[in-house]
Amino acid sequence: MEISAYLDRQKKRVDRALESLFEKELSREYSRLAEGIRYSLLAGGKRIRPVLALAAIEALGGDSESLVPLVLPLELIHTYSLVHDDLPAMDNDDLRRGRPTNHVVYGEAPAILAGDALLTHAFTLLSDPVYDKVATDSRRMEVVYELSVASGLCGMVGGQFLDIVSEGKALTLPELENLHCHKTGALLRASVRIGGLLSGATPVQMEALTRYGEAIGIAFQIADDLLDVLGTVEELGKAAQKDAGKNKNTYPGLVGIDGSRRLAEEKCKEAHEAVAILGQKGEPLALIASYIIERRN
Amino acid sequence: MEISAYLDRQKKRVDRALESLFEKELSREYSRLAEGIRYSLLAGGKRIRPVLALAAIEALGGDSESLVPLVLPLELIHTYSLVHDDLPAMDNDDLRRGRPTNHVVYGEAPAILAGDALLTHAFTLLSDPVYDKVATDSRRMEVVYELSVASGLCGMVGGQFLDIVSEGKALTLPELENLHCHKTGALLRASVRIGGLLSGATPVQMEALTRYGEAIGIAFQIADDLLDVLGTVEELGKAAQKDAGKNKNTYPGLVGIDGSRRLAEEKCKEAHEAVAILGQKGEPLALIASYIIERRN
Numbered sequence: 001m002e003i004s005a006y007l008d009r010q011k012k013r014v015d016r017a018l019e020s021l022f023e024k025e026l027s028r029e030y031s032r033l034a035e036g037i038r039y040s041l042l043a044g045g046k047r048i049r050p051v052l053a054l055a056a057i058e059a060l061g062g063d064s065e066s067l068v069p070l071v072l073p074l075e076l077i078h079t080y081s082l083v084h085d086d087l088p089a090m091d092n093d094d095l096r097r098g099r100p101t102n103h104v105v106y107g108e109a110p111a112i113l114a115g116d117a118l119l120t121h122a123f124t125l126l127s128d129p130v131y132d133k134v135a136t137d138s139r140r141m142e143v144v145y146e147l148s149v150a151s152g153l154c155g156m157v158g159g160q161f162l163d164i165v166s167e168g169k170a171l172t173l174p175e176l177e178n179l180h181c182h183k184t185g186a187l188l189r190a191s192v193r194i195g196g197l198l199s200g201a202t203p204v205q206m207e208a209l210t211r212y213g214e215a216i217g218i219a220f221q222i223a224d225d226l227l228d229v230l231g232t233v234e235e236l237g238k239a240a241q242k243d244a245g246k247n248k249n250t251y252p253g254l255v256g257i258d259g260s261r262r263l264a265e266e267k268c269k270e271a272h273e274a275v276a277i278l279g280q281k282g283e284p285l286a287l288i289a290s291y292i293i294e295r296r297n
Numbered sequence: 298m299e300i301s302a303y304l305d306r307q308k309k310r311v312d313r314a315l316e317s318l319f320e321k322e323l324s325r326e327y328s329r330l331a332e333g334i335r336y337s338l339l340a341g342g343k344r345i346r347p348v349l350a351l352a353a354i355e356a357l358g359g360d361s362e363s364l365v366p367l368v369l370p371l372e373l374i375h376t377y378s379l380v381h382d383d384l385p386a387m388d389n390d391d392l393r394r395g396r397p398t399n400h401v402v403y404g405e406a407p408a409i410l411a412g413d414a415l416l417t418h419a420f421t422l423l424s425d426p427v428y429d430k431v432a433t434d435s436r437r438m439e440v441v442y443e444l445s446v447a448s449g450l451c452g453m454v455g456g457q458f459l460d461i462v463s464e465g466k467a468l469t470l471p472e473l474e475n476l477h478c479h480k481t482g483a484l485l486r487a488s489v490r491i492g493g494l495l496s497g498a499t500p501v502q503m504e505a506l507t508r509y510g511e512a513i514g515i516a517f518q519i520a521d522d523l524l525d526v527l528g529t530v531e532e533l534g535k536a537a538q539k540d541a542g543k544n545k546n547t548y549p550g551l552v553g554i555d556g557s558r559r560l561a562e563e564k565c566k567e568a569h570e571a572v573a574i575l576g577q578k579g580e581p582l583a584l585i586a587s588y589i590i591e592r593r594n
Contacts, residue, residue, distance in 0.1 A: 022450065029475070030455040032462070037450070084413060089386075089405035108386035112409065113458050116381060119413065120449035123420045127442035137434040144441055145424035152417035153319065153334065158327040161410050165329070178326065 003287040007046070010054050014047040017068050018075060021121070036106040036114045041079050043097050049074035049191040052216075052288065056195025056209055059275065059282040066134045067198050070143065073122035074191050077151045080118035081187075083111055085160065122147065135198055142197045150190035159183025171249040177218065179249070184224075185217030192216075192285075204277070211274035216289050219267035222260050223293050225250040229257065264293040300584040304343070307351050311344040314365045315372060318418070333403040333411045338376050340394050346371035346488040349513075349585065353492025353506055356572065356579040363431045364495050367440065370419035371488050374448045377415035378484075380408055382457065419444065432495055439494045447487035456480025468546040474515065476546070481521075482514030489513075489582075501574070508571035513586050516564035519557050520590050522547040526554065561590040 018041055025034035053071035057064045086093040086101040087108065094104050103111035125131075126144050135143075149155060159182025166179060192213035196206050229252045251260040271289035275282040315338055322331035350368035354361045383390040383398040384405060391401050400408035422428075423441050432440075446452060456479025463476060489510035493503050526549045548557040568586035572579040 025450055025455075028451075028455070030450065030458045030479075033455065033458040034450065080413075084409055087386075087406075087409065089384075089409060109384075109461050110458065112381055112384065112386060113454050113461075115413075116377075116416065117450040117454045119416055120445050120454065123441055123445040124449055127438050127445060129439075129442065132438075137438045141424050141429075141434045141438055141441075142426075144420055144438075145426065148417050148421040148424060152421055153322055153327065153331065153414040154325075157410050157414045157417065158322075158325070158330065161327045161330040161407065164406050164410075182327075 001283060001287060003284070003291050006284055006287070007051060007291065010051040011047045013054070013068055014050045014072070014075065015042075017072055018042060021072070021076075032106070033110055033113060033117065036102060036110050037117055039105060040083050040096075040102045040114065041076070041118065043099060045075075045097060047075055048220075048288075048292075049078055049187060052188065052191040052213075052285075053195035053198070055284045055288060056192045057199045059278045059285055060196065060199040060201055060205060061281065062195070062199025069125060069131060070135060070140070070198055071191075071194065073125050073143075073147055074187065074194065076118045076122040076125070077147065077156075078187060080115040080122075081151075081156060081160070083115040083118070087111060090160075090164070119151075139197055139200070143194050146190050146194055146197060150186040155182055155186035155190075156184075159186065166249055169249075171254070173254050176249050176251070176254060180218065180221040181214075184221050185214065188217040188220060189213035208274050208277050212271045212285060212289070215267045215271040215274060216292055219264045219271065219289065219293050222251045222264040222267070223295060225252055226257065226260055226264070227295075268293050298580060298584065300581070300588050303581055303584070304348060304588065307348040308344045310351070310365055311347045311369070311372065312339075314369055315339060318369070318373075329403070330407055330410060330414065333399060333407050334414055336402060337380050337393075337399045337411065338373070338415065340396060342372075342394060344372055345517075345585075345589075346375055346484060349485065349488040349510075349582075350492035350495070352581045352585060353489045354496045356575045356582055357493065357496040357498055357502060358578065359492070359496025366422060366428060367432060367437065367495055368488075368491065370422050370440075370444055371484065371491065373415045373419040373422070374444065374453075375484060377412040377419075378448075378453060378457070380412040380415070384408060387457075387461070416448075436494055436497070440491050443487050443491055443494060447483040452479055452483035452487075453481075456483065463546055466546075468551070470551050473546050473548065473551060477515065477518040478511075481518050482511065485514040485517060486510035505571050505574050509568045509582060509586070512564045512568040512571060513589055516561045516568065516586065516590050519548045519561040519564070520592060522549055523554065523557055523561070524592075565590050 021041065022034045022037050025031065028034065050071040053074060054064045057067055082096060083102045085091050086096055087103055093101055095101065102114055106114065123144060126140050151157065159179055162179045163183055171179065189210065192209045193206065196209045201209060228250065251263065255263065268289045272286045275285045318338065319331045319334050322328065325331065347368040350371060351361045354364055379393060380399045382388050383393055384400055390398055392398065399411055403411070420441060423437050448454065456476055459476045460480055468476065486507065489506045490503065493506045498506060525547065548560065552560065565586045569583045572582045
């Protein structure tokens with residue numbers, strides 16, 4: 001199996017579904033805000049979170065076709081976090097995926113509101129009665145809980161906060177791991193678990209998906225840090241080495257480049273072992289773990 | 298029945314329940330963010346949205362005691378909207394309820410994150426499995442949908458956007474009504490409807506609650522505009538006449554003070570008529586409508 005072709009196919013399914021969001025709002029009196037939302041939502045990206053959810057669904061034999069709309073909230077949450085993260089008061093980034101950031105194009109207030117609308121719409125999608133035949137209320141309620149906990153104060157938002165207050169301070173490895181476990185790990189873990197919830201995973205399967213999700217969460221962040229140190233502007237579509245420029249704590253900074261690579265490979269191995277119990281159908285999940293530590297952008 | 302005593306009693310129930318939120322996070326590594334969230338959440342205020350929901354629940358004979366946690370999300374959403382609205386990039390307000398605004402005390406980035414966390418936690422509360430005996434998954438799912446639609450792009454967030462782009466522009470009365478129908482009306486309407494959803498309202502009762510909610514939404518905004526024109530800093534706990542100072546569109550500006558009062562009374566009468574079918578138990582809702590147009594802060 002060719003993982004890049006697999007990822008590309010899954011990404012396209014997600015992209016097509018995302019295209020239809022906020023479309024009818026383009027003809028409303030707040031069309032400019034809908035445009036701003038779509039500017040960031042449809043800016044490309046690997047769609048790794050919804051793709052992970054789809055891979056988990058397929059690993060458990062779930063109907064990934066009908067469930068596509070219910071994994072989009074993961075991408076909405078991820079996109080809102082990028083829009084707010086890029087704001088002048090936060091990371092103050094002008095460039096994202098090779099394009100000017102949302103607030104640069106639409107202004108700061110509309111960017112704050114675009115983020116708020118994306119976050120809110122994640123829960124509209126999950127609760128929309130049009131999907132009540134696709135997944136029961138109970139399952140969708142579990143997804144609402146999983147997603148909101150992972151992205152709230154005790155998850156992503158808490159991690160963003162830790163990131164901000166850690167700037168310029170030297171963190172220990174456990175502190176850095178805790179930061180990333182919240183900032184990026186929580187939503188990646190939730191992505192896989194939401195796939196499990198939507199396809200009725202057994203407790204044992206859920207446990208395997210959770211271990212997998214936690215391992216790739218750390219691997220993902222290490223790979224990101226390595227890319228930032230080793231990558232170029234062309235490859236990344238954003239300013240490289242900006243983390244070091246801001247005195248941000250990174251894995252290479254703490255354990256060196258070779259140490260970071262070893263740690264990423266360890267986590268990748270953990271991820272492989274976790275999904276081994278899913279058999280042949282779990283292969284894409286294993287391959288995604290390898291892809292994550294080998295990716296170039 | 299004395300409406301101010303009633304409102305005070307209901308507000309205290311809501312306040313007590315809000316006090317317990319984000320409490321254990323005060324001992325976590327992101328305690329400062331939890332403090333910031335509680336600073337705005339526990340800053341007082343009339344708690345009119347959850348109180349409306351409780352009044353609707355009681356009007357339909359629902360168990361308002363056990364349902365208190367499930368009406369708190371309305372106050373979380375309202376509070377997040379104030380925190381984001383006060384930001385320098387938005388309304389740039391330094392004072393709210395007689396105290397410095399969130400970003401003045403905690404900084405801009407933490408204020409953005411506090412708003413994001415409050416918004417997200419609204420959905421954590423609604424989906425928390427500890428409440429699955431209090432209301433069925435189906436009912437809570439309807440509440441998630443009602444709340445997210447009312448507060449998203451086609452509701453409150455869209456209204457905030459219209460408010461921002463309307464500054465300095467002269468609106469017509471229908472345009473002003475549309476703005477407020479989104480910005481404040483949608484969440485007030487949802488407050489009453491959520492009370493209905495949580496207590497299993499019949500379609501006829503739901504229709505009555507909806508008409509009531511729409512009428513008080515407009516009455517509330519007119520009263521707010523009148524207070525801004527006629528009130529003093531002492532009464533409001535915030536800068537008075539700031540709307541006029543910013544060339545904001547208001548009801549008194551468009552139809553005069555007397556015209557605004559007449560319109561508010563009309564809406565109040567509509568609200569009374571709507572809840573008449575609920576009988577004696579609907580009396581608090583009727584009295585709240587009268588209170589809204591007579592309040593002094």
